[in-house]
Amino acid sequence: MARWQPGAPQRLVVAAVDLFTEQGYDATTVAQIAERAGVTKSTFFRYFSDKRELLVAGQETLSRLLADGITEAPADAKPLEAVAAGLERASSAMGPANRELGPRLKAAVAASTELQERDALKSVGLAAAMTAALVARGVPDPTAHLAGELGVLAFKRGYAQWCDGERDEADGLAPYVLSALEDLRAATASLG
Structure with a gap:
């Protein structure tokens, strides 16, 4: 991963919505969301308990x-x-x-x-x-x-x-x- 960048929660939400739209909610994994947002899975879980929670950010x-x-x-x-x-x-x-x-x-x-x-x-x-x-x-x-x-x-x-x-x-x-x-x-x- 690259050096830390601000705005991880917002980037995660945008990445998730884009992936949900492209390939569907069920087919989208937390790892894919984190990768698209440019963060690690542990960073994802620092902000959200699961991928459903991205919707209510x-x-x-x-x-x-x-x-x-x-x-x-x-x-x-x-x-x-x-x-x-x-x-x-x-x-x-x-x-x-x-x-x-x-x-x-x-x-x-x-x-x-x-x-x-x-x-x-x-x-x-x-x-x-x-x-x-x-x-x-x-x-x-x-x-x-x-x-x-x-x-x-x-x-x-x-x-x-x-x-x-x-x-x-x-x-x-x-x-x-x-x-x-x-x-x-x-x-x-x-x-x-």
Whole structure:
């Protein structure tokens, strides 16, 4: 291996997603991921317990950013306004690398039942983080759960639209997720 280089976790995620897309999740080994990323297997296991965990790299950070945004929303913010603040905070941490990785990650997840299950667990974790932050603000439990779930759905829809959209460097994720949240808010009004 070459001399140590920074960014090993990010390189491992990109290498894994590329390999999952090229040859499938089941056919990809940890050794191949490590080799593609330019690190050793022991370095891989320093950051990830197994190859499934690559899919949720950054989940803790994303959950924290969502919860922090909700916590720091104005005291008089309604639940979905607080969720919007959380989405905006989390979106600010997503850059061009996340946008480029999105379509490949989507393809890899679509091709693997195991990755679909892990992705679903990631969504549950994000919703739980938002729900807990809303409950801490005094939002009643059922309302907090619903708002948290809508927040996850808005994030996923907005992220997909952002990744599929034109590649304008100045175009950040926040407008996409906030627009998706507004669409969902309007849709709930039509439920009756």
